Amino acid sequence: MTTGSVQNINTWITQINNDFKAAISVDCVIFGYDDDALKILVSNCDMPPFEHEYSLLGDIVHPDETTDDAAKRVLQAKTGFTDVFLEQVEVFSEIGRHPLGRVITVAYYSLIKIDDDHLAHLEKDAFLHWVPIKDITSLAFDHYTIMHSCLRKMQRQIRSQPIGFNLLPKKFSLLQLQRLYEVVLEIELDKRNFRRKLNALDILRDLKEMEQSVSHRPAKLFSFDENIYQKKKISGFSFDL
Amino acid sequence: MTTGSVQNINTWITQINNDFKAAISVDCVIFGYDDDALKILVSNCDMPPFEHEYSLLGDIVHPDETTDDAAKRVLQAKTGFTDVFLEQVEVFSEIGRHPLGRVITVAYYSLIKIDDDHLAHLEKDAFLHWVPIKDITSLAFDHYTIMHSCLRKMQRQIRSQPIGFNLLPKKFSLLQLQRLYEVVLEIELDKRNFRRKLNALDILRDLKEMEQSVSHRPAKLFSFDENIYQKKKISGFSFDL
DNA sequence: CCAAAAGTGTTATATTTACACCCATGC
DNA sequence: GCATGGGTGTAAATATAACACTTTTGG
Numbered sequence A, B: 001m002t003t004g005s006v007q008n009i010n011t012w013i014t015q016i017n018n019d020f021k022a023a024i025s026v027d028c029v030i031f032g033y034d035d036d037a038l039k040i041l042v043s044n045c046d047m048p049p050f051e052h053e054y055s056l057l058g059d060i061v062h063p064d065e066t067t068d069d070a071a072k073r074v075l076q077a078k079t080g081f082t083d084v085f086l087e088q089v090e091v092f093s094e095i096g097r098h099p100l101g102r103v104i105t106v107a108y109y110s111l112i113k114i115d116d117d118h119l120a121h122l123e124k125d126a127f128l129h130w131v132p133i134k135d136i137t138s139l140a141f142d143h144y145t146i147m148h149s150c151l152r153k154m155q156r157q158i159r160s161q162p163i164g165f166n167l168l169p170k171k172f173s174l175l176q177l178q179r180l181y182e183v184v185l186e187i188e189l190d191k192r193n194f195r196r197k198l199n200a201l202d203i204l205r206d207l208k209e210m211e212q213s214v215s216h217r218p219a220k221l222f223s224f225d226e227n228i229y230q231k232k233k234i235s236g237f238s239f240d241l
Numbered sequence C: 001c002c003a004a005a006a007g008t009g010t011t012a013t014a015t016t017t018a019c020a021c022c023c024a025t026g027c
Numbered sequence D: 001g002c003a004t005g006g007g008t009g010t011a012a013a014t015a016t017a018a019c020a021c022t023t024t025t026g027g
Helices: A009-016 A067-079 A116-123 A143-160 A174-185 A191-201 A226-234 B009-016 B067-079 B116-122 B143-160 B174-185 B191-201 B226-234
Strands: A021-034 A037-044 A057-060 A085-092 A103-112 A128-132 A204-210 A220-224 B021-034 B037-044 B057-060 B085-092 B103-112 B128-132 B204-210 B220-224
Touching (some): A021 A067, A021 A143, A037 A057, A085 B085, B021 B067, B021 B143, B037 B057, B037 B174
Antiparallel strands (some): A021 B021, A085 A103, B085 B103
């Protein structure tokens, strides 16, 4: 055998029960969209030397749960939502990344609707804040790196999967949708071309409703039709913006 | 605070030093291309109840290394290569995934050139085998799931990044390159359109050499020019096949 | 001379881009 | 009546897809 320093799997049993173990955490980059800005939910950090920084929301992974479970638990506890879009992104395992010792973290991102219910829930926790991505120049630990990794993945995914709707209210206008893409991807889109494209995709349900109380011609409201999308996906069509 | 069952970060210190720890491993899906087939490098599994299955190559992550380090170590030990394309894919943390207890694994895939040097290295380890993806119907542990996850990610990435060259010899013909894409992506490509596209990308170096000793008109040989690609990438161009 | 792969252009179709005006509402 | 965003079509440019024959080599 020329396995070098790589152990045979049978030798693992000793290592699994000793100092080869590490603490595992999850960190969630929770994206929201409000006021024409992409924001993330962060917490005041209370751990030295990061007392004056914000940190991502995370927790240790418990012995009886998967990392996905842990991320869902964090989301539920911090946002009140149970059914949110959640995506695993990347593992961060640099040796000195955490002051308390070796903690390997699995980064997740999620997309949520910032609505009034949610904001009411938030008020109960004075340490939580929605901060525009643009205003964030540093975070505790390696969380700034983690945030950027999640942002890049989200920007990639939002172009090829209909996940942007998770950031909007159930009912939205086409301009709202366009602005979302412009803000998230930091690009400009042509109104007519954007509408033609969405029309061609045929995954929006026309709600036959109008915006109310706007000081301009009211827009038609739409919702994303997950069922239609799933059918179309199966018959080999691809969302692409 | 309404953090529910989510701990404050200051309470972690006790958990990090007790039973909240887990064993972390890496598992590598090592892709190679040979004989017009996509293959992966697997090992005989010696752990019950999987004695008659193959398993991926992996190891426990040591206390003084990152998961990337661990994956590189596994690759070096098993293939002899130190500089290989390596990509982190996904964490697998189902509670019962490993018979010895809780082991959370980070999946990686890598792309290597199956050449004579490598095959000579391999001969020293009778437990290692190159098996065509098409022939694999099951693997030990959850390794079949892991393999598929890595395969899907590799198929996605090979379309938008010039990583396929890692699977070919340094010098290759355009038809070899086309066949690689056809095999990996399970599609058919038009010879003339494929050549036009590559010509337009302008990232191949014409080596002014010909195939030797083939019983048909010899093809021109090319190599991938990483420098030219990097320059083009910076000035905002995108590889897309 | 036969088998095998190399190499090469054109046309039709689909997709993408650029662009400007009238409409409905609240104040 | 004015400010604000809503809503609509066309033409040019670009990218993609389909397709067949001659060339060169080894055996």
